[in-house]
Amino acid sequence: MRVLIVEDEFLIASLLEAIVEEQGHERLGPVSTVEQALAYAPRADIALVDLGLADGNSGRLLARRLVDRFGIQVIFVTGDASSLQDGFDGAIAVIQKPFRDDEIASALAEALDRRRRSMWRANSG
Template identity: 40%
Template sequence: MEHWRAEAALGRRVLVVEDEPLIALALEEMLAEHGYRVVASAQTVAVALRHVAETQFDVALLDLRIGAESVEPVADRLDAMGAAFVFATGYGRSALPPAHSARPIVEKPFRTEALIAALAAAARHAAQKA
């Protein structure tokens, strides 16, 4: 078994913040194939903030730009909670908000191995801090 597959913990709950419905659906299928379950999906920052407050999840995957909005308020809230999260973007690391520049990033288009490894690493890091 490849190392990145072993990283995926069965039952891992994911909050996906992605404004493109087809990408969100593809992510849900990709994650399910590797033992993750999308428990909530948000296409706006407001909905994402509501899910952060009301939904139980282990790790969040945040598209850097949600329409015309920055996902930074969601990242700030997750950081304040000590929650695990990963940025997903086609803009590269230089586009990350300065306060979150050390956070894991997955470049679009997604490579399954990189996505699973980043989610697992973020969840492990958050668990160690808890």
């Protein structure tokens, strides 16, 4: 699975890179702006997205675009999950910073399972 990392904090992006690769997935990025993320989007299956991006844009806006335009599964990785009380903008999960490695690994495994089920339904129907 190809995982796009959208995170503007270097240390967190580095940690996410390590977790993604440790789980056997292909890493795309990390990137820190909407424009960069959209450039990678056609190749991504899932995206780990921070809510606050380096270009001042919202990860929520990006998530909606990734889901609607590219069918990418989004997992928010954020320090402020309370800002998502009114909905996840199409994200399948929200992970609060600071996070544990196993939380990211579990969310990636769930995303992979959802993708497999979706592909199975599409091919059997």
